[in-house]
Amino acid sequence: MTHLKEGDKAPELNINDQNGKLHVLANYLGKKVIIYFYPKDATPGCTVQACNLRDNYSTLQKQGYEVIGISADTEKSHQKFIKKKQLNFNLLADVNKEVLNRYGVWGEKKFMGKTYDGIHRTTFVINEKGIIEKIITDVKTKDHTNQIINN
Secondary structure: OOOOOOOEEOOOOOOEEEOOOEEOOOHHOEEEEEEEEEEOOHHHHHOOOOHHHHHHHHHHHHEEEEEEEOOOOOOOHHHHHHHHOOOOOEEEEOOOOOOHHHHEEEEEEEEEEEEEEEEEEEEEOOOOOEEEEEEOOOHHHHHHHHHHHHO
């Protein structure tokens, strides 16, 4: 779904996290960043994916990664999700879908015979210079950390 390719410069963020703090990609230069886009807080697949990243967060940090989750949910929804699942990374609220569109992950989806607009579950691994190193579109929610760190 995304128009971006490995080797492209990652698009800007410019959205708030669960606490209202603005995140811009420039703040992450010099660090490797995992930006994962997911459909909705506290839904089954999204919860499994978030908990997989939570449980493997120290492994990811040892390899130099920061983790950021992004959905169209509100800051308040993110706060509840983080508290309920004890997530140890920030969730950014793209309620206006600006970043979702920049990354090409918002668009038409089909489910049970219905067509609707939504978020295509996609993960971008970005290097220290802000370049996309890896794009994962076939996300395995239960084994997502391995998808990220293994080629």
